[in-house]
Amino acid sequence: MAAVPTGRLVKDGLYEQFARIGKAVAHPKRIELLDLLCQGERSVEVLADAAAMTVVNTSAHLRVLRESRLVATRKEGTRVFYRLADDAVCEFFFSLRDLAGDRYAEVDRIVRDFFDARDELEPVNRDELLSRAGDGGIIVLDVRPREEYEAGHIPGAVSIPLADLKGRMASLPHRAEVVAYCRGPYCVLAPQALELLRRGGFTARRLEDGFPEWRRAGLPVATGESPSVDPHPPSTPELTGP
Amino acid sequence: MAAVPTGRLVKDGLYEQFARIGKAVAHPKRIELLDLLCQGERSVEVLADAAAMTVVNTSAHLRVLRESRLVATRKEGTRVFYRLADDAVCEFFFSLRDLAGDRYAEVDRIVRDFFDARDELEPVNRDELLSRAGDGGIIVLDVRPREEYEAGHIPGAVSIPLADLKGRMASLPHRAEVVAYCRGPYCVLAPQALELLRRGGFTARRLEDGFPEWRRAGLPVATGESPSVDPHPPSTPELTGP
DNA sequence: CTTCTATTCTATAGATCCATAGAATAACAA
């Protein structure tokens, strides 16, 4: 009881610091920005577009994230690029996301309503994909924007960004089974790709989770350009943020 | 661009759910409550006392935590006991705490100002403690409240709650080297114990982190009563929250 | 130097959050 002059002050100071992280992730748009930045560095304008916000508003949210030191910036000419301040921030985002997935049936319901409706077949998990990767009858399709593919992808995967898929679908071998992947279990790119592929007559499944989880699991990663089914991309790579 | 009617709605819905977690941990007192609940179930009154808040205010914060489903309650007579809704919540608290420790020099400074001033010697890490546990010349001291000790402690550790330490210090073998531990790297109990022990003429160090981290590392855990240097506790076990 | 573009800054009104006060409830005891 006696002689502990600073105990409460120390505690208050520490929890105050911890709460800075909490305040930073107390707004859905800021979490979305962190999710986007887990994919790599982005300019303000690109982030604003992807998160469906005005540039001014996006800049204000990014300011909050920067002041909480979860993100850092780099200036290049007139543009400012934001990135995660540390890989640990991405890990923290994962643990936040996973806890929400654990605790909230709502998350499960939203995912089911949207994702399962587009899954004709069960999703493929990583182990299954690894064990079948060699047998040739399977095409692994990366439907993220080209620049994310080049920054890192599953070895052997073919890059067809979702925006290009409609036009380039015909170039895929028609008998093949396609496994599409994107940014993670809550990313809408792969489910949308499945819908297009299914309409085009393909047998398509999606990888249960996406590239960030693949890398996190310590599995092999390839970078730069890679085998393409159709070597002449018909349109400029474009960020697809529906 | 076309044919994606619900993409944005899905994203907004998901990030909204993720942000529920963020909002729950956007206030330092709520984080402190989660930290306390990581130690075990507690009544509102005990929590209010430990976090230095009024009962009414504590109840309001607990309500927020309950509505975000991070904690659950159990009623026993006229008292309500709160507990974490899941072990995953404790894991999430750890990752929040560790990220803050990584990112904020302030945390390090606060810890140093308070803790290092009370460390005469370097803290002991888990490996070192394990390798020296058998050699007899070392006493492992659990200075948490008795009830936390009984819920789980390091095998072979002696329980002397901080509040009792002054009175029971004399019963410790005077030549022994003491290693004190408490609730974790930011808990003030062990540093305070070191100060008392040092004044009493003991050679005392503290375990680098506390019991929650010990358990989390998968190391052996003992429960219930255990060897006590002084088998007649001089005062009722009491929650020590300076 | 002027124009253009990307971003940030300032001010503001509306919404939300927070601590406290005072009252209400619920379980138990006398």
Add this chain to the structure above:
DNA sequence: TTGTTATTCTATGGATCTATAGAATAGAAG
């Protein structure tokens, strides 16, 4: 029944957060 204790509910003023509008800055291009 009447207290008594632990907790929650309701109302309120003040603080903080958020989105937007409009202006300012800074770099690149003409």
